[in-house]
Structure formats: C-alpha cells, structure tokens
Amino acid sequence: MIQKFKRMARLSEILFKYGFEELFDRSGIEKFIPNKIKQKSKKIENIKATSFPERIRMAMEELGPTYVKLGQMCSNRTDIFPPELIAEFQKLQDNVEPEKINIYEKIKNELNIEPFKYFKKIEEIPIASASMGQVFRGILKNGNEIVLKVRRENIKEIVAADLLVMKDFASNLEKVNEEIKKINLSYIINTFANSITKELSFRNELNNMERFANNFKNDERIHTPKTYKELSNDNILCMEFIDGFKITDIKKIKKCGFLPEEVAKVGLDLYIKQVLKYGFFHADPHPGNILMTENGKIVFIDFGAMGSLYPQDKELLESLLMYFIQKNIKKAIETIRELSVMYNVPDEKNFERELTEIVYMVDGNSLNEISLKDIFEKTRIILSKNQITLPEDIYLLAKGIGQIEGIGRHLDPSLNISKIMKPYANEISKKRLNPRYIFEKGSQKFAQVSESWLSLPEDLKSISQKLLNGELKHKHEVMGFKELQKTLDRLVTAIIIAALLIASSILVLSNIPPKINGIPALGFLGYAISAILGIIEIVKKNKKF
Structure with missing residues (x-):
C-alpha cells in the first residue's frame, strides 16, 4: 500500500509537470493530492510549443517501465x-541504463547453488538491458554457450503498485467521461x-518456450532455444545462446546460400x-525477435508475450474466415457477436454495410496486391466505431500477422499470401465436411436441445398459467397467440430433430454395417434427414424477414 501511494505521488508530480492536471480534476482524484506535490511540480519549459501527444509520450517515459509498456501496447490500438x-x-523505447549487480551473487542467492560448479564463465556486463530485466552471456561447465535473463530488483513491486494506480485512475475517469x-479503458x-x-x-516464459518447442519438435525448418530448468526460476531464465542474424538481413541470407523469397514463405507458413x-502464437514477431542461423533454421526468441486461442475462439475464427470467403456477412456478424467480450452495435444495418465493403474490397483485389495489415486496421476501426470489443488475443493476432506480413513483403515484395494460406483454408473445409466432425457437432447440438427440452415443462407450465389467467390474451391478443403457435410449431420440429439425432447417435455408436466413410449408413441417413429439417426451418425463419 505504501508503494502505491508513492507511485500515486510520482504520477501526480509528472502529470502536473506536463500540464495534465485537468485529468485529476475530472477524475476527482485531485482532492487526495497534497498541495506540496502540486507546488513541487514545475511545468516543462515551452509547454505550449509541445504537442499534446508528445507530452503524453514524454510523461510515460519519465514514469518508467509500466507506463512505457502500456504505451507500447496502445500503439497497436489504431x-x-x-x-x-x-x-x-511507437517512439517509446524499452532500452534503459544497465543496473549494476553482482551476477554471481545474484545466481547464488536466487538458485541456492555455487555458480562456479555450473558455469565456466559469466560476463558481468549485460549484452542487453531493458526496463524489466537484463541479459548476460555465459558458458556452462560442459562448454555450452548460454544467456541469462535476470529480472531487475524491485520491479515486480513497482509494477504492482502502478497497476493499482492505473485501475483506480481508469475507473474514476470512466465515471465522469462518456x-x-x-x-472501455x-x-x-x-x-x-x-x-x-x-x-x-x-x-x-520458460513454460511458453517448452510448449512452443514441443509444438514444432518435428519441423526441421525451425529451432527453439533450449532451456535449463534447473538453472532457472521466476527471476532468472537460463537458455541456449543463439548465434544468428535478423531475418530481415537480405545480404546475410544470400551470403548463407538461401533465397529471401523462400525464407519469406517459410516464415509466414x-x-x-x-x-x-496450435492456437499458440508469438505475440510480438518483429524482426528483432526472429533470427535465422547460418544453416537456415528460423528461431523465434523472447517468449514472454504469447497469444493463446481457446478451442472455441479458434473455431469461431475459422468460421469467420469461411463466412468472409463465402461473403456470408449475416453469419459473419453472428460469429463476431459470439466472439466478442462487448457487443453494443447501435445500427446493425450500417455495421453490415461496412463489413460488406471490406469483403468486396478484398474480392476486388488479389491478396498479393493489398496489405493484410490495412484490412485488419479498417476492420478494427469498424468494430471500435460499433462499440465491439474482441478478446485481447485477437488484437495480438492482428498485430502479429501485420508484423509477419511486413517481414514477408521486405524479403519478397511479390509475396502471394493467398497461396500460402490456401492449404490451411482447404484443411478447415475438409475438417468441417468430415463425418466425425459433423457427428461431434451434432452431439453438442443434441446436448443443447436436451437441456432446452428439460426446461420445457416449466416454460409450458408458465405459458399455460398465463393462458388460464387470461394474461397472455390481455397482453398480446391475437398477435401473441399466433406467435405462440409458430413457436410451438418450431418446438415440435425441434423435438423431431432431437429424436432423430438421438436415434442416429445410438446407431452410430452401435457400429452396425453397412457403412459410409466409416459411419453406419442408417445413422448417416438420420443425420442427413435432421440436417434437411433444420435447413427447412432456417429457410422458413429467413422468409419471415
């Protein structure tokens, strides 16, 4: 708590210094700030000559690593x-002055080991220094070259305090500013x-590296740095040193005997x-985080920030991709609604028109003539304007694809992204036409229908009670009764479909021949009839509109 008040005082001092005292006044926090802090805060010279965005960036730099990281994350939110x-x-830099530490003493205290029993040598001057930690190069007793990532002292406490202040500040600002x-600050x-x-x-980060390495263990095109679990903990990470060069270094790629065009295809793939x-991807694949070795292996580094797609979100993304390819905007909007964490679209028709424009913009150009980054940016602006918020990992994915595309275009300006993506699109289509997939989805739908069916007696009881009391007629009159009839018709059809699905599932599980693609023919026929009845109901429903 003391650390929080210290960071609050520091934030107040810096914001007053750069002319943002209005934020405190609006948020209601100003009354908690001592007058001596306000008096102590001297405004920067020529404050009027410095633009508002420049002052924000300067304030963030002075406030330290937490705010720099926040600014870097916000640089994606166009x-x-x-x-x-x-x-x-985008100008915010993570490079800071090295922190003087005794690396041997640090390892001894953190890992409870004698460093000289494990390390032949550790360089005492870091090869890289960032706001959260430093990187030291070393050699193990067995001769293997390694690097040690060491977290800065007290950084965890400072970040925790900063986050508490940020949350309070955001909450108060949201109350007074629409x-x-x-x-959704x-x-x-x-x-x-x-x-x-x-x-x-x-x-x-170590767990991320191990998971990533396991995913690509059978892919000869990629190498993941080896980790040393016994020489790592939450504050220190020991891993293999990679002798490589940036993937964007065309001269070095050619010197090693490789074609930049091929490297671009492999990297994107x-x-x-x-x-x-895998639904597990690098969240910041800029050129400094992707290396290439002299033997042609691609190496991703810095696994602190990774994106994850849950199976349901991954499936929804696949559906969204297929609906956009099919130009089925209505289904695409349904999928976006299901994927969203916030969905408050003020005008559905206008939203549909805007998405249609994006689809036909892509359709009117070959994918090697347009930028995926531009498409994502336009889509994100449309979503934001329509008050739609997606899971953060989706934004990370959009940023990552934009970065990878930039690397690909640098290595090969004529890169045909659609050609690289085609096998994956075909794989999605095949998966969705697979009888086993259809069976699994049918079973899930059956479970949903069963759940609805179990709640039906209570619903019917409620409707019957309203009819007996005359409430339904009084409130809805004839229109309400017709709607009830339509609902009951659909309910009867749903019960028939559910019964067919149950019977078909039993036949499939019984494994009785003859079979179609490994599925009993009678069961397959039952699914087909269920699908036809479902399509008829959808057509009826759409005609109503």
Whole structure:
C-alpha cells in the first residue's frame, strides 16, 4: 500500500509537470493530492510549443517501465487512438541504463547453488538491458554457450503498485467521461495488467518456450532455444545462446546460400501454423525477435508475450474466415457477436454495410496486391466505431500477422499470401465436411436441445398459467397467440430433430454395417434427414424477414 501511494505521488508530480492536471480534476482524484506535490511540480519549459501527444509520450517515459509498456501496447490500438498519438506511442523505447549487480551473487542467492560448479564463465556486463530485466552471456561447465535473463530488483513491486494506480485512475475517469467509458479503458488496463504480470514471470516464459518447442519438435525448418530448468526460476531464465542474424538481413541470407523469397514463405507458413494448428502464437514477431542461423533454421526468441486461442475462439475464427470467403456477412456478424467480450452495435444495418465493403474490397483485389495489415486496421476501426470489443488475443493476432506480413513483403515484395494460406483454408473445409466432425457437432447440438427440452415443462407450465389467467390474451391478443403457435410449431420440429439425432447417435455408436466413410449408413441417413429439417426451418425463419 505504501508503494502505491508513492507511485500515486510520482504520477501526480509528472502529470502536473506536463500540464495534465485537468485529468485529476475530472477524475476527482485531485482532492487526495497534497498541495506540496502540486507546488513541487514545475511545468516543462515551452509547454505550449509541445504537442499534446508528445507530452503524453514524454510523461510515460519519465514514469518508467509500466507506463512505457502500456504505451507500447496502445500503439497497436489504431481503432481507439488518433494517428498522432499512435506515432508517439511507437517512439517509446524499452532500452534503459544497465543496473549494476553482482551476477554471481545474484545466481547464488536466487538458485541456492555455487555458480562456479555450473558455469565456466559469466560476463558481468549485460549484452542487453531493458526496463524489466537484463541479459548476460555465459558458458556452462560442459562448454555450452548460454544467456541469462535476470529480472531487475524491485520491479515486480513497482509494477504492482502502478497497476493499482492505473485501475483506480481508469475507473474514476470512466465515471465522469462518456468517451473514455466507450473505449472501455478499464478493460484495456485489466488486459494490460494480465499481460505484464505474465511477462514479469520468467517461469512463465520458460513454460511458453517448452510448449512452443514441443509444438514444432518435428519441423526441421525451425529451432527453439533450449532451456535449463534447473538453472532457472521466476527471476532468472537460463537458455541456449543463439548465434544468428535478423531475418530481415537480405545480404546475410544470400551470403548463407538461401533465397529471401523462400525464407519469406517459410516464415509466414510457420506463423500461420502457430495460429491455425496450435492456437499458440508469438505475440510480438518483429524482426528483432526472429533470427535465422547460418544453416537456415528460423528461431523465434523472447517468449514472454504469447497469444493463446481457446478451442472455441479458434473455431469461431475459422468460421469467420469461411463466412468472409463465402461473403456470408449475416453469419459473419453472428460469429463476431459470439466472439466478442462487448457487443453494443447501435445500427446493425450500417455495421453490415461496412463489413460488406471490406469483403468486396478484398474480392476486388488479389491478396498479393493489398496489405493484410490495412484490412485488419479498417476492420478494427469498424468494430471500435460499433462499440465491439474482441478478446485481447485477437488484437495480438492482428498485430502479429501485420508484423509477419511486413517481414514477408521486405524479403519478397511479390509475396502471394493467398497461396500460402490456401492449404490451411482447404484443411478447415475438409475438417468441417468430415463425418466425425459433423457427428461431434451434432452431439453438442443434441446436448443443447436436451437441456432446452428439460426446461420445457416449466416454460409450458408458465405459458399455460398465463393462458388460464387470461394474461397472455390481455397482453398480446391475437398477435401473441399466433406467435405462440409458430413457436410451438418450431418446438415440435425441434423435438423431431432431437429424436432423430438421438436415434442416429445410438446407431452410430452401435457400429452396425453397412457403412459410409466409416459411419453406419442408417445413422448417416438420420443425420442427413435432421440436417434437411433444420435447413427447412432456417429457410422458413429467413422468409419471415
């Protein structure tokens, strides 16, 4: 709590210094700030000559690592922030002065070992220094070259205090400012808090590396740095040193005997595989985080920030991709609604028109002539304007694909992304036409129908009671009764479909021949009839509109 008040005082001092005292006045926090802090805060010279976005960036830099990281995350949200502010966020740098530490003493205290029993040598000057930690190079007793990532002292406590202050600040601003409430600032801060907390844990990064390595263990095109679990904990991460160069270094790629065009295809394919096959992808694949070795292996580094797609979200994304390809905008909107964490569209028809424009913009150009990054940006702006918030991992994915596309275009300006994505689109189509997939989905739908059926007696009892009391007639008159008839008709059809699904499932599980694609023919026929009845009901429902 003391740390929180210290960080609140520091935030107050910096915001007053850069002319943002109005934020405190609006949020109601000003009354908690001592006068001596206000008097102590001297405004920067030529404050009027410095633009509002520049002052925000300067304040974030002075406030330290938590705010720098927040700004870097916000640099992706072009759907929320204006271009001038995005440009300033993108200038925020994570490089800071090295922190002087005794690396041998640090290892001894953290891991409870004698360093010289495990390490032949550790360089005492870090090879890289960031806001959250430093990187030291070393050699193990067996001769293997390694790097040690060491977290900065007290950084965890500072970040925790900063997050508490940010949450209070966001909550108060949302109460007094409708625009801030619309962008859902509290959700952004909570998402950021979750992300930076994971990034602070080197144990979490080690687990990410092991999971990633396991996913690609049979792919010869990629290498994941080896980790040393026994020499790592939450504050120290020991891993293999990679002798490589940036994937965008065309001269080095050619010197090693490889074609930049082929490297671009492999890099993009590996990233698509992370997303569509494993649902676990690198959240910041900029050129500095993707290396290439002299033997042609691609190496992703820095696994602190990873994106994850839950099976349901992954399936919804696949559906969204297929609906956009089919130009089925209504179904695409239904999928977006299901995927969203917030959905408050003020005008559904206008939203549909805007998405249709995106689809036909893509349709009118070949994918190697347009930028996927631009498509994502336009889509994100449309979603934001329509008050739709997606899970943060979807935004990370959009950012990652944009970064990977940028690397691909740099290596091969004529890169045909559609050609690389085609096998994955075909795989999705095949999966959805597979009888086993249809059976699994049918079983899930049956479970949903069964659940609804179990609640039906109570619903019918409620309707009957209203009819006996005359309430239904009084409130809805003839129109209400007709709607009730239609509902009951649909209910009867749903019961028939459910019965067919139950019978078909029993036949499938009984494994009785003859079979079609490994599924008993009678069971397959039952599913087919259920599907036809379902389609008839959908057509009837759509005719109503």
